[in-house]
Amino acid sequence: MNTREKLVSTTSKIIRKKGYFGTGINEILKSIEVPKGSLYHHFPAGKDELIIAAVLYGGEAQILKYGEALRGKTAETGLNAMIDVMSKELIDSNFEDACPIAAVALAAGNIDETIRKACDKVFKGWQQSLAGYLERRGIENTTEKSEQLYAMFEGAYILSQAHRDVKYLELQKKFVKVVLEA
Template identity: 25%
Template sequence: MSPRRSDSRERMVLSAATLLREYGAGATSIDRVLAHSGAPRGSVYHHFPGGRAQLIDEAVTLAGDYVAGLIDAATRADNVLEALDTFFALWRDRLVESDFRAGCPIVAVAVETNDDAPQLARSAAEVFARWREALTGLFLHNGLPEGRSRRLAAFVIAAVEGAVVMCRAERGTAPLDDAAAEIHDLLVHALRDRPDPDLGHGTRP
């Protein structure tokens, strides 16, 4: 059965997010999105009067919400170490399942020059800020000072994103596994040295 016409908007945004993570922003054209989604050409400017820039912007939001959901799911664990290990494992699974084709669509937008659509860089920055706040909250809940919580949150995001890029280039999970192990050890020491050891959870014997 063919997809309902009313689904075309959602399909186009999802396709754009998928193409961003696999091919980058420059290669995510309207034609490519239409071919991937199967949406009718006439739906483009009906649903996206702002054209390609609007479509990419909404795909960035969708992808940002998806990863935020992964962070939220990981941070439900009582043990902060377990939560971060789970977060890295989710990225590892995405890489392996996609045969190392799937990167981060937010990075795909952030690293490319978009002089004709500066809002894309702003949207990417907002997504990174949202992820950083979520991880900061996790560390604060586990008794780390606010300053260190914010620095660790930024470091985790930077480590994940950099490792994902390396994994795609090397077609292996070693960079991500190494980053996960180092951050695990870093958190062990950070939690051990926190001002009040009775706050939060997550230390290992």
């Protein structure tokens, strides 16, 4: 992994735990032991440019995890497996890791518009990917259903993290079938 990739990967990990405002350049640089000049060599616009790269990276990493959970399964079983991935991430991180995009998106209204657009791009990509998955399984109205499912899952993820209890994610399993059959 080269320096640029380390900067992006490390930033993605830190923003999951600390969000946009809690992620500091000095912490990132210290954790991978590179000088400040390396950051500006790879990201001339500084922190915001690095955050955008980390959001896109985190989005790609997350969609790969979800894809593995969904692969080869019926829609309902696959979506329940996707919820299991989210629950496992929270439990394994002792409820410290937020959704890699929501952690930044929550602050996006107070920061740069290009960061908000990067979050929007990732969320839309996830929704489109899920819509394609649902369509391949014979589900109708896949765009609306994928948007509804992600809204449910993101809300449940945030509540599960806040309450340190995955029951809010697990509760979504009751409604997956309802959404799919609507």
